[in-house]
Amino acid sequence: MAISVPQRPWPVETLARVPYWVYQDPENYQRELRRIFEGDTWNFVCLEMDIPNAGDFRTNTVGALPVIVVRDTDGRINAFENRCSHRGALISFDDGGNVKQRFQCIYHAWSYNLRGDLTSIAFEKGSQGRGGMPPSFCKEEVSPRKLRTTTLCGLVFASLGDPPPIEDYLGEQILGRVKRVLRKPIRVLGRTVQVLPNNWKLYAENVKDTYHASLLHAFLGTFRLSRFTQAGGVLVSPDGAHHASTTIDRPEDRTSTAYRDQGIRTEQDGYRLEDPSVFDGVAEFGDDIKLQILTIFPSFVLQQIQNSLAVRQIVPKGLDSMELSWTYVGFEDDTPEMHRRRLKQSNLVGPAGFVSMEDGCVGGFVQRGTATAPDVLSVVNMGGEGAETQDTRATEASVRGFWKAYRRHMGY
Ligand code: FES
Ligand SMILES: [Fe+2]
Known part of the structure; x- marks a missing residue:
């Protein structure tokens, strides 16, 4: 028998506002498990x-x-x-x-x-x-x-509901972005599990949040792995559910002082790496995209950060806890040199990496910061109010896309 629980009304029409109770309401959490994870999703x-x-x-x-x-x-x-x-x-x-x-x-x-x-x-x-x-x-x-x-490109998906075939579920553009990375047989390099002290949606949003990458992650900004002054953008599927963000290196970025001029801490003079070989990336996908982060709603992430490839799974563990399950991959035909390069670049991310430990903290900061403000609304306005593809990462379009898909599945 289906559990029947009273449903709170969604307070606003715009995708650019989200009530904080959505991370705190236990009945809403139970409804998510039924309607999203056990619903019509892959x-x-x-x-x-x-x-x-x-x-x-x-x-x-x-x-x-x-x-x-x-x-x-x-x-x-x-x-x-x-x-x-x-x-x-x-x-x-x-x-x-x-x-x-x-x-x-x-x-x-x-x-x-x-x-x-x-x-x-x-x-x-x-x-x-x-x-x-x-x-x-x-x-x-x-x-x-x-x-x-x-199955898709060596990935296995399951559903208790009745979603469309995975190709239609993703749409042509996102499908192309999956195939861009997972284009030949893969092998596993290692696995880790990261425990995050926050509701699962705070990480689902974080990984779609192209605005935070060069601001929260001092390493990305300081060592010019991903900055707004480089090229790139965010692709959002028409239903809002899935996204792929890209960063493309640009020579102009080398001389840009945009971060320093705004007093942003991510460009800190004096920080140097003893061994910069962690950045020793090579173009292997036939294009100049240095980073591509892709999500499949509700809980899958495909990562290409230079030559560090990984899949991540968001696993809800209650209202204010989740696990992020990482599988680092390479290709079966990798040379020993490429294998070492991927292992070294894996130091950028993961629970103890230079970058993504911060995502594990910041979700907890939001969980704690919003604990007594259930009826207050967050402001998700960078780049407008819609959830369309944009040719900039100074936007929250894909975060709004998440809420568009979430509200459809949840009946909000
Ligand atoms: S619980 Fe009795 S056989 Fe499984
Ligand atoms: Fe991040």
């Missing part, structure tokens, strides 16, 4: 290369819903709820592995096939003619919920 669950062989599986969550993603004997990828039909235990408590034919719950040994069907019950007929399940019991009726799955 949620990243693993890489195809995580489960190459029959019986290979990974566990993950879709929002807060625990799921098993498994390669079937016919090569197809299945996903189903990781919740035993008997008493609700996790069917698998491992991060991943291989099962030959079946999953078996550790509690009372009920078993499931690779499609997630309940197939056998320990001592179903009882013992020595006594006990057991009633003859009328029907296994099919209690099997875990199944999710549909799809």
Whole structure:
């Protein structure tokens, strides 16, 4: 039975204002899990290369819903709820592995096939003619919920709802930006998990927030990795849901004093790197885009920062906590030199990186700063009020895009 909770009215029509209760209201959070993560959205669950062989599986969550993603004997990828039909235990408590034919719950040994069907019950007929399940019991009726799955460029997405095919979900332009980066078989370089002390949406906004990058991140501004005085812009899908921001180096930026003139701390004289080889990037995508950050609504991020490539998954962990799950990737045909370059550039980002530890703090600052102001509205006006593609990053167009998609899914 669907949970019915009273819904607060959205206070304004414009996309340029957002009420702070949206990060604090527990009923709204429960509604998000149902309507967004378990609704008509595609949620990243693993890489195809995580489960190459029959019986290979990974566990993950879709929002807060625990799921098993498994390669079937016919090569197809299945996903189903990781919740035993008997008493609700996790069917698998491992991060991943291989099962030959079946999953078996550790509690009372009920078993499931690779499609997630309940197939056998320990001592179903009882013992020595006594006990057991009633003859009328029907296994099919209690099997875990199944999710549909799809793949794109080696990524696996799952949905409990009924979203359009992933290509239509993303639209042609965002799809092209995914394919620009993930253009050949990938390999995993490493994984980390970062715990953030904030509501999941504060990170979803942060990663779309092209305005903050060179202002919060002193490293990006100081070492000219991303500045407004370089070229680039933000692509927003027509429905607002997905985005791709780009930075392109420009020689004029070398002499620009725009940050210093405004007294912005990100251009601090005197900071130098002992070893600047962390910036030793090479163009590998046939264009001059140095950084591309891309999101797929609601919880997936694809990162290209010079040659550091990663996918990130936003995992809500309650109203004011989330995890950011990072997988750093390269390509199967990388030379040893490119492999080392990617590993070195991975120092820029991740929980202890030069850049993204700040995103992990600043979401907590917003969570704390807004705790007693639920009915106040934030100001999201850089670059106007709309959520269209813009050829600048001095804008919050893609943040407004998030709220456009969010409000549609939530019925606001
Ligand atoms: S809870 Fe899984 S078999 Fe009992
Ligand atoms: Fe950031």
